Amino acid sequence: MRGFPIALTGLALLGLASLLVGATNLWNTQLDAGMVLAISRVPRTVAAMLAGAGLALAGVVVQQSVQNRLVDPGLIGTPESAMLGLLGITLIAPGAALLVKMSVASLTALAGTAVFFLLARLVPRRDPMLLPLVGLIYGGILGAAALWLAWVNDLVQFIGIWQTGEFSGVLRGRYELLWIIAALAVALFFLADRITLLGLGEDYARALGLNYLQTVLLGLGCVAVTFAVVVVTVGAMPFVGLVVPNIVSRWRGDNLRRNLPWVALLGAVLVLAADLMGRVVRWPYEIPAATIFAVFGAALFLWLLNTRKVQHG
Amino acid sequence: MARRRLAVLAAALLALCAVFLLWNLRTPMGFILQLRAEKLAALVLVGAATGAATVVFQTIATNRLLTPGIVGFDALFIFTQTLLVLTLGGAGYVALDSMAKFLVETALLAGAAMALFGVLFRKGAEDIIRMILTGVILGVLLRGLAGFTQRLLDPSEFAVVQQASIASFNTVDPGLLGIAALALGAGLAGALALAPRLDVAALGRVQARVLGLDHDRLVLLSLGVVALLVAVSTALVGPITFLGLLAASFAHALLRNHRHIVLILGGAMMGAAILVAGQTVFERLMGLQSALAIIVEFAGGVLFLALVLKGRKS
Numbered sequence: 001m002r003g004f005p006i007a008l009t010g011l012a013l014l015g016l017a018s019l020l021v022g023a024t025n026l027w028n029t030q031l032d033a034g035m036v037l038a039i040s041r042v043p044r045t046v047a048a049m050l051a052g053a054g055l056a057l058a059g060v061v062v063q064q065s066v067q068n069r070l071v072d073p074g075l076i077g078t079p080e081s082a083m084l085g086l087l088g089i090t091l092i093a094p095g096a097a098l099l100v101k102m103s104v105a106s107l108t109a110l111a112g113t114a115v116f117f118l119l120a121r122l123v124p125r126r127d128p129m130l131l132p133l134v135g136l137i138y139g140g141i142l143g144a145a146a147l148w149l150a151w152v153n154d155l156v157q158f159i160g161i162w163q164t165g166e167f168s169g170v171l172r173g174r175y176e177l178l179w180i181i182a183a184l185a186v187a188l189f190f191l192a193d194r195i196t197l198l199g200l201g202e203d204y205a206r207a208l209g210l211n212y213l214q215t216v217l218l219g220l221g222c223v224a225v226t227f228a229v230v231v232v233t234v235g236a237m238p239f240v241g242l243v244v245p246n247i248v249s250r251w252r253g254d255n256l257r258r259n260l261p262w263v264a265l266l267g268a269v270l271v272l273a274a275d276l277m278g279r280v281v282r283w284p285y286e287i288p289a290a291t292i293f294a295v296f297g298a299a300l301f302l303w304l305l306n307t308r309k310v311q312h313g
Numbered sequence: 314m315a316r317r318r319l320a321v322l323a324a325a326l327l328a329l330c331a332v333f334l335l336w337n338l339r340t341p342m343g344f345i346l347q348l349r350a351e352k353l354a355a356l357v358l359v360g361a362a363t364g365a366a367t368v369v370f371q372t373i374a375t376n377r378l379l380t381p382g383i384v385g386f387d388a389l390f391i392f393t394q395t396l397l398v399l400t401l402g403g404a405g406y407v408a409l410d411s412m413a414k415f416l417v418e419t420a421l422l423a424g425a426a427m428a429l430f431g432v433l434f435r436k437g438a439e440d441i442i443r444m445i446l447t448g449v450i451l452g453v454l455l456r457g458l459a460g461f462t463q464r465l466l467d468p469s470e471f472a473v474v475q476q477a478s479i480a481s482f483n484t485v486d487p488g489l490l491g492i493a494a495l496a497l498g499a500g501l502a503g504a505l506a507l508a509p510r511l512d513v514a515a516l517g518r519v520q521a522r523v524l525g526l527d528h529d530r531l532v533l534l535s536l537g538v539v540a541l542l543v544a545v546s547t548a549l550v551g552p553i554t555f556l557g558l559l560a561a562s563f564a565h566a567l568l569r570n571h572r573h574i575v576l577i578l579g580g581a582m583m584g585a586a587i588l589v590a591g592q593t594v595f596e597r598l599m600g601l602q603s604a605l606a607i608i609v610e611f612a613g614g615v616l617f618l619a620l621v622l623k624g625r626k627s
């Protein structure tokens with residue numbers, strides 16, 4: 001774990017910067033600086049960290065389960081199926097509590113991701129580039145379905161909000177669901193060894209005594225809940241779950257249990273940095289973190305695709 | 314054989330156009346006809362440009378899955394447009410003559426496309442799936458860049474870009490139709506002029522070079538033609554990602570011919586026919602005004618998945 005305290009300090013410094021940067025100058029304002037911090041800045045900073053960590057961890061789980069490093073849970077239809085669930089519950093029961101909406105979204109996200117897993121079994125493994133492509137298109141189909149449903153019911157604006165993750169709307173009392181991610185992260189840490197076995201493929205995992213189906217479903221459940229929470233509270237952020245695990249595994253090899261804290265930390269750092277950058281580039285206006293991340297994440301993905309992978313022991 | 318099928322396709326397209334124009338025609342006839350004719354012209358122009366562009370593009374990519382829309386040509390167009398507004402300012406941009414504007418934008422798009430995709434096709438020719446994935450992600454990146462630069466604009470300048478780049482078949486600028494028709498004609502002529510060489514290029518880069526074709530030059534020329542055609546459709550109605558895939562796949566399936574003169578014409582007519590038929594069904598039968606683009610995306614996505622899975626099994 002050498003270096004981890006240094007990295008944690010880096011995250012803390014970034015968090016401090018995030019507390020101090022924004023449309024309101026804390027030292028020179030008519031508002032109560034403490035109130036601005038408590039209602040807006042602190043929740044926002046925490047939300048960005050939690051969302052980043054959760055999305056990055058979800059990326060690890062999905063990549064191990066389908067044995068493909070180029071798959072990102074944000075680009076295989078998971079957020080789109082969560083959106084479909086949200087749309088459905090909004091249409092059936094507009095007044096439902098946030099927790100109910102989130103549960104429905106989790107269930108549809110689970111179903112949508114499960115369908116992708118079934119598709120993944122049809123796609124031959126010879127070519128690792130094919131699966132992410134299938135995922136992108138599958139997500140596009142679900143997205144078109146969601147857009148159509150929203151169109152017919154005059155709810156297109158909702159889709160727009162769910163599609164671009166941004167943190168400017170995060171206030172005290174409106175982000176606390178994201179703490180579920182912290183609990184999921186702890187659960188994942190205990191599951192880590194089993195998920196490593198998933199990465200060996202179904203036959204090996206079964207031969208080593210793993211309850212394959214149960215483990216896949218547990219992992220999928222974590223991914224689906226994470227995405228439902230993130231989509232409900234801040235909106236979808238693609239590429240986080242793809243870029244972060246790949247960087248960590250290139251740099252530190254593939255010991256999953258040791259890597260998980262790094263993955264969570266790096267996810268938090270990158271998303272917070274994207275949010276911070278979005279606040280600074282066009283101050284005092286803001287650019288959504290997801291927009292910034294789409295540019296950098298896509299560029300990083302292209303680089304990952306077209307450089308030869310370094311093998312670790 | 315191919316000629317007869319092409320004639321049937323042309324007749325079907327004409328019949329569809331007639332249905333679109335004359336269905337349920339009521340009294341202020343002149344007014345309704347003019348309204349419908351403008352819309353019809355837009356549908357045909359966009360469909361034809363997209364279909365022809367896709368056929369050409371798929372040949373130089375030696376791949377039936379990639380289309381200009383999937384690799385982000387339209388996003389590149391919107392991105393260059395946004396950059397133009399950013400550098401000239403909203404007022405300066407609006408003051409430009411619309412013909413000059415179209416030409417400048419198309420030239421910028423062609424230059425950028427040649428630089429980006431020329432390298433991609435030359436380097437990636439051996440590893441096709443990697444090239445497709447790179448193309449798709451490049452599309453995501455370009456869309457992200459376009460979104461990012463649009464957020465840097467003033468609201469008033471943003472409105473200028475939005476009007477220029479996000480439109481639907483219901484709000485087509487009639488002033489643009491003439492320019493678009495001219496550009497489509499030029500693009501089609503260019504594509505047909507390249508057709509014999511594209512026949513050779515379809516054999517693959519190595520084979521084509523063995524047969525004495527200057528493949529690199531052909532790729533650049535074709536990308537220029539594709540850029541012109543994409544500019545036509547994006548300037549008129551904005552991006553419809555999967556339309557080209559549908560049009561080119563159906564054209565290949567229907568014509569079963571490898572000569573590009575036939576394929577380009579067939580792709581163009583097929584694209585136009587899909588849009589006109591779709592719009593007739595959705596607008597007249599189902600009363601849904603602008604859902605056509607969404608449905609095309611859905612159907613195109615399903616077709617793409619089917620093509621991928623089928624192609625892999627064999």
